[in-house]
Amino acid sequence: xxxxxxxxxxxxxxxxxxxxxxxxxxxxxxxxxxxxxxxxxxxxxxxxxxxxxxxxxxxxxxxxxxxxxxxxxxxxxxxxxxxxxxxxxxxxxxxxxxxxxxxxxxxxxxxxxxxxxxxxxxxxxxxxxxxxxxxxxxxxxxxxxxxxxxxxxxxxxxxxxxxxxxxxxxxxxxxxxxxxxxxxxxxxxxxxxxxxxxxxxxxxxxxxxxxxxxxxxxxxxxxxxxxxxxxxxxxxxxxxxxxxxxxxxxxxxxxxxxxxxxxxxxxxxxxxxxxxxxxxxxxxxxxxxxxxxxxxxxxxxxxxxxxxx
Amino acid sequence: xxxxxxxxxxxxxxxxxxxxxxxxxxxxxxxxxxxxxxxxxxxxxxxxxxxxxxxxxxxxxxxxxxxxxxxxxxxxxxxxxxxxxxxxxxxxxxxxxxxxxxxxxxxxxxxxxxxxxxxxxxxxxxxxxxxxxxxxxxxxxxxxxxxxxxxxxxxxxxxxxxxxxxxxxxxxxxxxxxxxxxxxxxxxxxxxxxxxxxxxxxxxxxxxxxxxxxxxxxxxxxxxxxxxxxxxxxxxxxxxxxxxxxxxxxxxxxxxxxxxxxxxxxxxxxxxxxxxxxxxxxxxxxxxxxxxxxxxxxxxxxx
Numbered sequence: 001x002x003x004x005x006x007x008x009x010x011x012x013x014x015x016x017x018x019x020x021x022x023x024x025x026x027x028x029x030x031x032x033x034x035x036x037x038x039x040x041x042x043x044x045x046x047x048x049x050x051x052x053x054x055x056x057x058x059x060x061x062x063x064x065x066x067x068x069x070x071x072x073x074x075x076x077x078x079x080x081x082x083x084x085x086x087x088x089x090x091x092x093x094x095x096x097x098x099x100x101x102x103x104x105x106x107x108x109x110x111x112x113x114x115x116x117x118x119x120x121x122x123x124x125x126x127x128x129x130x131x132x133x134x135x136x137x138x139x140x141x142x143x144x145x146x147x148x149x150x151x152x153x154x155x156x157x158x159x160x161x162x163x164x165x166x167x168x169x170x171x172x173x174x175x176x177x178x179x180x181x182x183x184x185x186x187x188x189x190x191x192x193x194x195x196x197x198x199x200x201x202x203x204x205x206x207x208x209x210x211x212x213x214x215x216x217x218x219x220x221x222x223x224x225x226x227x228x229x230x231x232x233x234x235x236x237x238x239x240x241x242x243x244x245x246x247x248x249x250x251x252x253x254x255x256x257x258x259x260x261x262x263x264x265x266x267x268x269x270x271x272x273x274x275x276x277x278x279x280x281x282x283x284x285x286x287x288x289x290x291x292x293x294x295x296x297x298x299x300x301x302x303x304x305x306x307x308x309x
Numbered sequence: 310x311x312x313x314x315x316x317x318x319x320x321x322x323x324x325x326x327x328x329x330x331x332x333x334x335x336x337x338x339x340x341x342x343x344x345x346x347x348x349x350x351x352x353x354x355x356x357x358x359x360x361x362x363x364x365x366x367x368x369x370x371x372x373x374x375x376x377x378x379x380x381x382x383x384x385x386x387x388x389x390x391x392x393x394x395x396x397x398x399x400x401x402x403x404x405x406x407x408x409x410x411x412x413x414x415x416x417x418x419x420x421x422x423x424x425x426x427x428x429x430x431x432x433x434x435x436x437x438x439x440x441x442x443x444x445x446x447x448x449x450x451x452x453x454x455x456x457x458x459x460x461x462x463x464x465x466x467x468x469x470x471x472x473x474x475x476x477x478x479x480x481x482x483x484x485x486x487x488x489x490x491x492x493x494x495x496x497x498x499x500x501x502x503x504x505x506x507x508x509x510x511x512x513x514x515x516x517x518x519x520x521x522x523x524x525x526x527x528x529x530x531x532x533x534x535x536x537x538x539x540x541x542x543x544x545x546x547x548x549x550x551x552x553x554x555x556x557x558x559x560x561x562x563x564x565x566x567x568x569x570x571x572x573x574x575x576x577x578x579x580x581x582x583x584x585x586x587x588x589x590x591x592x593x594x595x596x597x598x599x600x601x602x603x604x605x606x607x608x609x610x611x612x
Contacts, residue, residue: 041416048412052423055484059429061451062441074449077458124337132323133330139338146345150545150593152566153586156573157351158344163362180340210329239434241548242566246574258436262552272444279437286432294425298492 059283066090066276073272089277096274098252102260103281109174109256110237116179117233118226125188126214130200140189143182151178151242159246169254173247178240184229191225192218228300231293235286257282352583360580373584384585386560387568390475390550394564395543397479402543403536406487410494411520424495428488435485439552442481443468446553471561474554478562482549486542490535497531498524526609533608537600544593565589 033041061080065073066089068082075082093099127133128140158177159168167173195218203213219226241258248254251263264278290297356374359367377384409427413420430438445451446467453464467473501524509523525532547566550556556563556571563571565585573582 044412044414045417048417048420048423051409051412052426055487056426056429058441058445058484062444065444073444074447074454076449076454078451078454120336120340123333127330127333131326131330131333133327136330139334143337143341146341146349148594149345149349150541150586150590152545152569153352153583153590154345154348156569156579156583156586157348157355159573160351160355160360160579161343161348176340177344180337180344182341185337210326210333214333235432239432241435242570246570258434261434261436261440275440276444279440282437283429283433286434287429290428290432291425294421294428297428298424298496 062276063280066273066280068273070271070273086273089273090281093274093278093281096271097260097264098255099260099264099278099281101252102255102257105171105174105254106238106257109171110234112171113175113179113237114230114233116175117184118230120180121184121188121229122219122222122226123214124185125192126210126218128185129189129192130195130197130218131210143185147182147186155243155246158243162247168247169249171254174244174254174256177247178243184233187229188222188225191222195221224296224299227293228296231289231296232300235289238286352586355580355583356587358580360578360583362577362579366580369580373581374588376581377585377588381581383560383563383568383571387563387565390561390563391544391546391565393475394479394482394546394550395540397476398482398543398546399536399540401479402483402486402539403490403532405483406490406535407494407532409487409491410498411524413491413495414498424488424492427491430485431488435548436552438485439481439549442477442484443553446477468554469558471558474558474562478546478550478553481553482543482546485549486539490539493531493535494528497528501527529608530610533600533604537597540596540600541593544589544596 064080064082067085067087069084069086072079072082128136162168162173162177199221200213200217203217208216239258240256241262244256244259245262248256248259251259255263261278261282264275357368357370359369359372413423417423448466452467456462456464465473467477505527506519506523509519514523545566546564547570550562550564551567551570554562556567566589569582569585569589572578572585
């Protein structure tokens with residue numbers, strides 16, 4: 001496998017500096033509509049909005065269910081809003097089980113994991129993308145090769161390694177094992193390669209070493225790519241389920257939010273109101289993140305997702 | 310990029326740069342060695358051992374692999390369930406998200422907000438999504454409640470019937486994953502060169518023909534990429550059936566990854582679980598390779 005196979009992604013890195021393609025297409029001129037075209041457009045809007053309504057209805061219904069008294073959960077006929085809006089359900093979630101601990105653990109693990117991934121990937125991406133050294137391309141291909149190994153192959157021996165290290169039920173076990181995947185390094189290398197070499201050359205002539213040029217020139221230029229990687233990494237840690245399920249035994253001390261949520265359904269099997277409130281609470285941070293950073297997400301999907309082009 | 314072509318002075322510079330590069334890359338290399346290379350090698354070894362979580366390990370050769378195919382009652386059903394899930398999920402998910410991306414054309418108002426809306430379940434915790442659907446699918450849940458009060462129809466007990474349970478795992482997964490491929494296709498559609506689309510329009514291509522003969526072939530690399538990624542993730546499905554149905558009723562929705570999880574962490578048979586994980590890996594590699602071979606027939610690259 002040649003590393004050039006994936007070089008078109010670098011073009012995305014260059015496009016980064018231009019306005020987002022989304023906006024360009026919004027602005028580009030369109031032929032005026034005929035009457036038939038206008039009617040079709042109205043129907044297109046109706047269809048799309050109807051689809052969106054159907055799509056979002058499970059979440060809306062779950063939100064209002066979280067506000068119902070438990071006895072009305074499965075009322076017949078079903079109602080969207082219960083006899084009262086019981087906001088106290090959201091507070092009751094925290095009284096049932098160590099829900100606050102789960103949220104705290106998830107934040108701590110996701111933030112630390114993201115910081116480790118950012119530090120490791122930007123440094124390695126710089127070495128692969130902008131420094132010359134013997135065996136560089138070979139090592140990079142090895143890096144990429146590890147991307148093919150599915151998580152399922154890794155978790156079983158990884159659990160054994162955790163036992164040997166005495167890391168079962170610990171924060172390091174939740175943070176480190178999947179913080180060194182090659183994806184971040186790959187993304188950063190592709191982006192760094194798109195930065196013109198002249199920018200760095202000038203600083204080098206002035207006597208700046210690679211550490212200074214990495215910190216003061218390359219990283220500031222790569223802010224948006226780093227942001228993309230940070231968002232995706234945070235989300236993957238926040239939502240991670242299989243690995244925390246394996247490496248956490250004592251949920252009350254090291255359980256993350258997904259683990260707590262899943263155990264919640266077993267413990268309070270009949271308290272659907274609290275389960276829904278807990279589910280809604282766990283959805284809030286990621287939903288806010290997506291709404292706040294939608295431009296970065298679209299860009300990130302384009303950078304990572306169009307790798308096949 | 311051999312160093313021999315440099316003058317001696319540049320040779321020292323190159324050596325310095327090599328040393329510095331090693332500094333930059335060593336955290337990544339160390340992490341990758343400890344958390345990827347070591348586990349991969351260890352996994353191969355474990356596959357050949359009777360390896361309980363606690364207690365003595367014993368070399369058994371290919372016995373784990375033989376046992377999976379001949380003595381393990383849940384293995385074949387798990388393989389079948391994984392394939393059934395992938396066969397239903399991949400085409401439905403790819404086609405629906407493609408239709409969605411095509412419908413959300415630039416003429417639709419508020420499409421930015423709509424896109425975010427369709428993307429929300431992709432990023433919310435899977436466990437939360439599954440809990441919501443589990444509530445909806447209860448015998449007294451919203452779906453059956455509406456069917457009874459509006460049409461007087463009693464719907465099947467979705468999660469207790471083997472066939473319906475699998476269908477609902479697929480439906481829930483399609484709902485959850487739709488937004489990801491939609492964004493990939495939207496990004497591809499937006500990068501179509503306006504000149505080509507305009508030329509096709511002048512030649513009289515409209516509506517369905519424009520989409521089928523002009524747009525789809527031009528974004529076929531993205532469709533290919535999305536299909537491969539969707540297939541790989543569908544073969545690794547775990548959380549949806551594990552939380553929605555517990556793999557049941559019986560083992561009717563238990564996929565291969567849940568089988569691996571159960572063998573390793575319920576029955577403490579890490580060796581058997583490792584062997585099953587390698588079979589999953591082999592299936593992924595083979596199916597991906599087959600798709601790469603088939604792509605020549607339908608994927609058009611510009612260069």
